[in-house]
Amino acid sequence: MMKFERYEWLTITIMISLFIFVGFIQGWSVSLVILNMCIISAIMTMGVNISWGYAGVINFGVMGFLAMGGLAAVLVSYPPIAESWQAGGRGLGISFALLVGLVIAVMYINKTVIQKRNRYILNSLIIFFGILIIRHFYLNATHNIEDVNPAIAGFLGGLGLPIIFSWIIGGLFAAGVAFVIGKVALGLRSDYLAIVTLGISEIVVSVLKHEEWLSRGVKNVIGLKRPVPYEIDLQNADWFINLVTYLNSSKLNNIIDVSDRQQVLNNLIIDGSGIFVKLSYAILFLIVMLIIFYFANKAQLSPWGRMMRAIRDNETAANAMGKDVVKQHLIIFVIGAAIVGVAGAMLVTLDGLFTPSGYRPLRFTFIIWIMVIVGGSGNNLGAIFGGFVIWFSWIEAAPLTTFIINQLTVGLEPTNALKLHLLDSVPYFRYLFMGLILLLILRYRPKGIIPEKVRHS
Amino acid sequence: MIDFLNSIIVLLNFIVIPGISYGSQLALGALGVTFVYAILRFANFAHGEIMSFGAMITILFTWFFQSQNIGLGILPTALLALPVGIIATIILCIISDKFVFQYYRYQKSVPVVLAMVSIGVMFVINAIIRIIIGTETIKFSDGQKFIMKAKQFKVMTGLNEGLALKSSQVITILITILLLTFTFWFLQKTKTGKSMRAFSDNEDLALLSGINPDRVVFTTWIIVGVLACVAGTLYGLDKSYKPIIYLNLVLPIFASAIVGGIGNPFGAVVGGYVIAFSEIMVTYAYKKFFVYILPSSIEPTGLVQLLSTDYKFAVSFSILVIVLLIRPSGIFKGRVL
Numbered sequence: 001m002m003k004f005e006r007y008e009w010l011t012i013t014i015m016i017s018l019f020i021f022v023g024f025i026q027g028w029s030v031s032l033v034i035l036n037m038c039i040i041s042a043i044m045t046m047g048v049n050i051s052w053g054y055a056g057v058i059n060f061g062v063m064g065f066l067a068m069g070g071l072a073a074v075l076v077s078y079p080p081i082a083e084s085w086q087a088g089g090r091g092l093g094i095s096f097a098l099l100v101g102l103v104i105a106v107m108y109i110n111k112t113v114i115q116k117r118n119r120y121i122l123n124s125l126i127i128f129f130g131i132l133i134i135r136h137f138y139l140n141a142t143h144n145i146e147d148v149n150p151a152i153a154g155f156l157g158g159l160g161l162p163i164i165f166s167w168i169i170g171g172l173f174a175a176g177v178a179f180v181i182g183k184v185a186l187g188l189r190s191d192y193l194a195i196v197t198l199g200i201s202e203i204v205v206s207v208l209k210h211e212e213w214l215s216r217g218v219k220n221v222i223g224l225k226r227p228v229p230y231e232i233d234l235q236n237a238d239w240f241i242n243l244v245t246y247l248n249s250s251k252l253n254n255i256i257d258v259s260d261r262q263q264v265l266n267n268l269i270i271d272g273s274g275i276f277v278k279l280s281y282a283i284l285f286l287i288v289m290l291i292i293f294y295f296a297n298k299a300q301l302s303p304w305g306r307m308m309r310a311i312r313d314n315e316t317a318a319n320a321m322g323k324d325v326v327k328q329h330l331i332i333f334v335i336g337a338a339i340v341g342v343a344g345a346m347l348v349t350l351d352g353l354f355t356p357s358g359y360r361p362l363r364f365t366f367i368i369w370i371m372v373i374v375g376g377s378g379n380n381l382g383a384i385f386g387g388f389v390i391w392f393s394w395i396e397a398a399p400l401t402t403f404i405i406n407q408l409t410v411g412l413e414p415t416n417a418l419k420l421h422l423l424d425s426v427p428y429f430r431y432l433f434m435g436l437i438l439l440l441i442l443r444y445r446p447k448g449i450i451p452e453k454v455r456h457s
Numbered sequence: 458m459i460d461f462l463n464s465i466i467v468l469l470n471f472i473v474i475p476g477i478s479y480g481s482q483l484a485l486g487a488l489g490v491t492f493v494y495a496i497l498r499f500a501n502f503a504h505g506e507i508m509s510f511g512a513m514i515t516i517l518f519t520w521f522f523q524s525q526n527i528g529l530g531i532l533p534t535a536l537l538a539l540p541v542g543i544i545a546t547i548i549l550c551i552i553s554d555k556f557v558f559q560y561y562r563y564q565k566s567v568p569v570v571l572a573m574v575s576i577g578v579m580f581v582i583n584a585i586i587r588i589i590i591g592t593e594t595i596k597f598s599d600g601q602k603f604i605m606k607a608k609q610f611k612v613m614t615g616l617n618e619g620l621a622l623k624s625s626q627v628i629t630i631l632i633t634i635l636l637l638t639f640t641f642w643f644l645q646k647t648k649t650g651k652s653m654r655a656f657s658d659n660e661d662l663a664l665l666s667g668i669n670p671d672r673v674v675f676t677t678w679i680i681v682g683v684l685a686c687v688a689g690t691l692y693g694l695d696k697s698y699k700p701i702i703y704l705n706l707v708l709p710i711f712a713s714a715i716v717g718g719i720g721n722p723f724g725a726v727v728g729g730y731v732i733a734f735s736e737i738m739v740t741y742a743y744k745k746f747f748v749y750i751l752p753s754s755i756e757p758t759g760l761v762q763l764l765s766t767d768y769k770f771a772v773s774f775s776i777l778v779i780v781l782l783i784r785p786s787g788i789f790k791g792r793v794l
Contacts, residue, residue: 184778184782185778185781188781191499191569191572194572195708195712195715196777199708199773199778200774200778202708202770202771203770203771203774203775206767206770210767210768361704362583366580369573370576422588425587425591428584428587428592429584429588430584431581431583431584431587432584432585434580435577435578435579435580435581435584436577436581438573438576438580439557439574442573442577446570
């Protein structure tokens with residue numbers, strides 16, 4: 001089913017050769033770091049591409065879903081903190097139970113009380129007093145939790161499971177949030193929906209930033225357990241030392257002096273352990289990416305995918321043919337968000353830390369959208385290509401700009417104020433590149449670099 | 458009686474005056490967004506950066522005037538630099554229209570594509586700003602800082618509570634009144650304004666009546682430039698200038714425009730104040746107010762705060778969502794200029 005055309009093979013070759021090129025110029029470690037982020041970006045892009053490219057449902061809440069995935073990584077992998085549970089677990093339990101009770105009460109009132117005015121009055125009364133009572137328990141509990149050992153804990157901790165499970169849980173978390181957002185907002189026109197999802201993602205992030213009992217907030221969570229070995233363990237493992245010796249045997253045999261050889265071997269082991277860790281990550285991520293790619297493609301070619309395209313291209317006609325547009329929109333919005341959530345969990349896994357204040361819309365929503373548009377919406381390979389190319393240029397923009405500025409100002413003295421100012425602003429040129437790339441693509445290749453295939457079936 | 462007066466002063470000092478000045482800034486910003494939406498028919502994500510750009514040019518010229526020792530005495534020098542900033546912002550708007558937006562308008566692209574294009578413009582302007590002025594926080598208000606200090610007010614009236622009046626707040630309110638009056642006069646009374654309203658109401662009919670669309674668009678960008686630059690500068694003058702803030706400001710501005718009814722200038726202004734006041738009122742701790750107004754036996758012990766100030770931005774969005782659910786066209790029916 002996955003037969004690539006010639007130009008698609010060409011793009012894949014370009015992507016691979018870019019990393020080999022960087023590997024030779026800047027070192028394999030740098031190349032692998034970029035590769036890992038590229039794969040994660042590609043997964044995010046596929047998530048957005050599924051809702052936007054397949055069904056035309058806009059999702060500007062990428063940042064919020066990523067953060068939910070990150071939260072899942074913390075809640076799954078961090079060991080539970082017993083004292084915090086003791087301090088506030090009961091209070092939280094009570095307030096949660098009360099919240100459920102409140103929701104049930106409101107639903108009951110909506111069902112039984114028919115007169116509109118009475119319903120409004122009853123509802124607002126019960127919500128107001130309900131929230132007052134819940135707040136009492138909730139604030140007490142969270143205060144107690146945040147007081148437990150605030151320097152290193154101060155939150156509930158997690159389940160202490162291997163972090164790799166969080167990739168699935170992160171998807172579920174994001175899907176849950178997306179379900180609520182979708183229920184509320186999916187009826188809106190596309191530009192309204194963009195603004196609303198953008199806003200709700202800000203709300204999600206601000207909750208994660210300030211509810212310290214849950215996510216430690218701006219104090220960040222560090223030291224999450226890795227799914228791959230640690231460098232220090234590798235450096236002391238016999239099999240790894242043997243592997244490095246075996247791989248470099250010709251190089252090592254040329255060195256006659258024993259202590260020199262040991263020195264070289266040690267350096268090789270230290271370098272090798274870093275590369276080994278990054279490579280393991282890359283393989284794990286690649287597996288996830290290929291699985292998602294496989295299913296996304298299969299879904300696109302299935303009758304369901306055909307229905308989605310029908311809904312995207314003409315909602316009214318699809319509705320007239322008996323397709324439940326609202327339901328399908330919700331489904332695809334949730335699926336897209338879930339994939340973004342998986343990517344969010346993977347991102348935190350890779351970094352080993354969770355920093356809620358690091359989630360900014362420019363970096364985590366708009367860049368992803370540029371990836372989608374540049375790659376080609378509606379085409380999964382395009383989405384992957386967009387993720388790779390944009391992340392690659394995002395990283396390599398800085399060295400490139402430094403090079404260009406140095407070339408342009410070669411006639412100026414090294415202490416020239418303009419030259420210094422420009423060199424200081426090198427990090428900001430990447431925004432310029434991103435904007436220009438987006439504008440150029442939208443103008444001259446509006447369907448993206450690898451456009452969606454027109455199917456006549 | 459004294460307690461009652463004190464409680465009123467508390468509300469005035471911490472809610473009403475900050476609310477009006479913040480609301481004015483939002484209203485000017487939302488007015489710009491609504492103009493673009495009504496005439497050019499897309500959600501302009503670059504509006505925050507346009508505001509930031511105007512403020513940046515104003516700051517650069519403020520520094521220039523300060524270095525030349527040209528000032529306005531007790532008024533901030535920024536007011537002198539503001540016209541230069543406005544002209545630069547208008548030029549920026551017109552350049553971005555000529556090189557970017559115009560093409561899609563002629564192509565009759567769907568609004569979502571134009572919104573994406575505006576994201577590209579946002580990135581470019583954002584980069585230009587950061588390259589020119591960096592990312593540091595800049596305070597550029599000079600002249601007399603307070604019109605009335607809290608202490609002076611206490612001495613004057615003999616009340617316990619002070620009422621502070623920053624000059625930036627008064628300037629914000631005055632300029633807003635001036636600009637709003639002018640804008641509405643322009644829309645209602647002048648020929649160009651009327652043609653803009655006609656264009657916004659029904660494009661085809663307006664074209665048939667011989668209205669020149671390029672002229673309407675050109676005028677729109679001029680108005681948007683003026684509004685954006687003034688809003689950006691006033692916000693920077695009142696708080697402080699930080700490039701990153703303007704990206705976050707886009708969300709409450711959109712919220713204001715939509716809550717008031719997008720495309721409706723009067724709604725945008727009202728929406729600005731609604732958003733500003735709800736942000737402040739929901740996150741303000743009312744303890745002091747209740748201490749004055751209630752008898753001491755039932756005084757509150759907590760802060761009496763609905764939500765912590767961390768959720769300021771969340772408030773504006775919750776209101777947006779609620780309004781969209783109950784009345785999707787906004788408080789005043791949108792889409793008519």
